[in-house]
Amino acid sequence: MAAPGPGEYFSVGSHVSCLTCLGQRLQGEVVAFDYPSKMLTLKCPSSSAKPNLSDVILVNLAYVSDVDVINDRTETPPPLASLNISKLASRARTEKEDKLSQAYAISAGVSVEGQQLFQTIHKTIKDCKWQEKNIIVMDDVVISPPYQVENCKGKEGSALSHVRKIVEKHFKDVESQKSMPRTQAQQTQKDSSLSS
């Protein structure tokens, strides 16, 4: 059981770069390393450049080459904070449901615009779901294809007007993004989904 401590190979806090067998170059700060499983966890700046977020990469060193320690840790690793497991569990559940809901919409033949709109609304209002091809917001407002402002129906009130504003702004943004590469729009969509 002479399992070496993580520090024996990679000190927590040190920066490491490596090349995967798939040809992907990885670089980041060592967060954890498990020798028995040869799993290395790196923390990298967010790929989407979001300040408060970061990417975490779990690498299996068995499929990595060119491991290079850029610089060793200079400080003792910070203490580990206790984690709110229930919060994590709920996040996992929510993420799963969201993805399934999105997949459901996609499988239902909802247009890309509809999916984008749904994700946009979902970022603001969590209480939205697909019902066939209709987007149901707060069980009150129904947005049916083609998902334009005038398609927002429901009980007149603040909820409806609020949803309309969101829809209106969404399409404005989409219009402004059309000048941009398609991929970027997708990226945006992707980010939004991730963030959500």
Add this chain to the structure above:
Amino acid sequence: MLLFFFSIIFKVAFSGVYANMRMVHVLTSVVGTKCELKVKNGLIYEGVFKTYGPECDIVLDAAHRKSVEPSVGPRREDIVESIIFKSSDVVVVHFKDVDLNYAKKDNFTDSAVSARLNGEHKEKDLEPWDGGEQHISGSMESLDTDLSNGWDPDEMFKYNEETYGVKSTYDSSLSSYTVPLERDNSEEFLKREARASQLAEEIEASATYKARVALENDERSEEEKYTAVVRGERELHSLNRENKYIPPSQRNREAGMSWGAGRQNSPRLVQCSPGPPTPRSGPHDYNTMDQRVVNGGAHPWPSRCPSPSSRPPSRYQSGPTNSLPPRAATPTRPPSRPPSRPSRPLSHPSAHGSTGPLSTMPKRLSSEGPPRMSPKSQRTPRPHRVASCRGGGPPSSDYMSQGASVEVSAPPPTRNSPSGGTWSSVVSGVIFSTSSLAHRPRSPRQNSISGGAPSPSCLSSPQAGTVPVDSMTASTTATSPTAANPAANLETSPIEEAKESRVLETRQNSPNANKENVKPEASASIARSIGKGVYLWRYHRKQIDNLKKFSVEFRLQSSSNPDPVFEPMPQNKPPRDLVEKPKDQSNISEETSTAVSVAPTGSKSGTPSLSPSSAVPEQKRGPDVTSQGVQTTSPLANAAAKDKDEKEEKNDPVADVRKSTLNPNAKEFNPRVFCSPPKPATTPTQTRPQGQPSPSIVVQQPHTVYGQTMFQMYPLTPVSPGVQVPHMTMSQTKPYRPVPNMPQQRPDQHHPPGTSTMMHPATAAGPPIVAPSPAYSTQYFTCSPQQFASQPLVQQMTHYQSQAQHVFSPMIQGSARMITPPGHGQPSLVSSSTTQYGEQMHTMYGKNSLSPAPIPQQYPHPSSTLHPHSQHPQPSATPTGQPQQGPQHGGSHPAPSPVQHSQHQAAAAAAAQAIHLGNPQQQQMYSAMAPTPPSMTPGPNPQSPQANFPSAQQAVYIHPQQVQHGYNPNHMAHVQQAHMQSGMVPPHHGTPSHPPTMMLMATQAPAGPQPTLTQGTLNPIPVSSATHYSYTLTPGKDLSHRNSAHISLFTHSRNLSL
């Protein structure tokens, strides 16, 4: 190594990744995030990271294989519920845009917050502060060197006037709080003055007083005392003070600790008591003039503390005297009640106490109200008192003696029975005596002022006797609440061996309480010594000797002293002598109690110092003892007395049980409980005595009751003087405030019992209160809290109640309506006090009405219940006092007694009024109230009545204790008359205080007579509410204002309690 290490740490052999804390942590912190997982064959799966296995297997939920070409999203059918990837297949898992702090629990730590900061976060540069130019020259230094303690009041007034245009209405004469002392050269006045001064000296000389004053007047802040690094003169100051004060307190403590010391102390007390003769005048002075007290006793106080504080003490002193009379009266009432219940009830009310007394009572009550407010009103009461005293002069004296010793009812009853063949006579006598007593305290002034005649007879014997008795009782009651009760029980028990054993048990049970009691006793003894001392000293040093003997015999048992006293009392039967003796004995006992076991002799000198704190307990004990003595005597009196005795015995057992239980629980609780139990015992005894001696005794009992109340007051005051009272007084220029403080202080400082009682009230009362009807609880609570606060008081209260009950009971028996009416009448007259009493009475009556038969029993029970009875007696005393109220309340009542007095008086007045007016509504109310009581009445009747009374009494006491002002107010409120009449501002305070008191009461009530309390509390509350209402209706006639005020007060209290 790691695994081993972790295995050690977790005691579980985590395998694989699980053994790597950091890996576990980071992987766990990304649970629930979307990730892309690349397997070694190049495929990419996307899903929600669900979990991982020990071998770092990865589980993704809702995973789908990500197609190379960008797609809008996975199709439903592409998604797999969850996929487990073996670590050997995983090349890279990429978690994008993860918030690693998402699951951190400490989202509010600096690091957590700063981690979320968006953008650059730069700490502010700290800039040195040089204090500025203008500050350099001294303002800072001035702060260090400025020894002035805040703003000068005049400065404040000036500032407010200039800045806010607010003109202060502050009157340094405190005319709205007190009445100027009317001085004359009459012998009586001089006597009183001398006694007042003597009492003041005794009180001020007491270690407890000093200690409390020191606490109260300690200008040092909390920081200074406990945390600050002392420097300069201040520290020296404080140290000096502490040194001075501490020694006394230590002495007291020592005395309390060691019976021998206590004995020594008791001698002192006795010596002090010699002073009492003057004290008599003093009591009057007190009653008549708090100012005198202030002046006389105040002088010392003033020097120590500002005049305000000094005044309170003086008031307390006066209050004690006043209170004593009320207590005495209450005691008498209880006795009378028992008698009256059977046959007397009606006859008493109508014949002696009820009609005459009632009439007088109303007047007294009214006068009482005024008395406090204005001596004149008190004066009128005095005449009544005198008349009553005259009528029952001998009895009264007996009562006084017995009542004093018995405090509550036992003595009075016996006396009554002896003196008055008819209970009614006894009752009347009691009432008168009570009234006279109550008045006496106050009356002194009145006597001196208006009713020389009344005062002469009454004053000379009754007043003096009563006053002392009252003071004694009051002190006893005050002390008794916790310690006093035990002591009283013990004392009483000593008389009766069994009782003694009980007492001893109680004592044993509450060793702490005893200690505490000792202090209370000391205070009580002081008060007693003061009040009693005068009479006793003059009349019976022999008694003292006897007491000493008793004390010696009973040294260990504080109660033993009481017993001696009691014994002497019965033997001495001569009213005055007996009274004096009882007083002396009680004093002695108190002293002894204070000294712990010190004999009376010791108590004299010792008592003064001890008395402040110990006095209260002692008083309580004393009352109990007296009550026991009364009980003993009662056997002699009548079968009724026997019944009462039985009840008493029951009560005693209950008390014992309570004591025992209480003791186990807590000292504080024990004290109260003990006190309450003792009180019940005392009350029972009283009731017995009433039955037996009821005629004369009853009269005296009232006196005694008043005396008790007075004593209570004194105790309170003494206590306060010693500790709380002084503070109270000191802190609050207004007597009321001091008084309230006193009670609280007493419980806390003086006597663990007291404190415990206080605590108990809160704790115990709390539940009961809740359970009980709010209204009852409120009033009762208010009363009860006080009583609880001061067990002695409570006991006294019970006594009073018992007395009152007795009185009322007669009334009730005669005509429930009458009784209820009386209550109403009283309410109207006394308004608040009456209302309370009325309420109590009503409750009692209601119970009675509900179960007439029970009533007598109940009464006896109340008395027997000890606490309730004792309390009742006190209340009754107060009621009686109410007639006298004015004086008493004004004088001694300021503390607890006032309330009681007021109540008693009110009750008496109410009874009288009821008789006169025959308020159906009130009766109905009562009857209505009774329903709640009924429960009480049936089984608990004794208890419930007692409880009711006690509660009322307690409430009264509580008020006094908690806030003397509050008490006064409460008293005022209850009695209203006195307060209202006197225009006591305190009442207002009282109302505020009432709430606390109420709270206390509630808690206390439970603590004291838990059984009774609960019932009582319940009943009381309803009653009170009913009474209030009824009062409001009826009051209009006599004391609509008062009533309204009382009502308002009550409502406040109720609200508070609620």
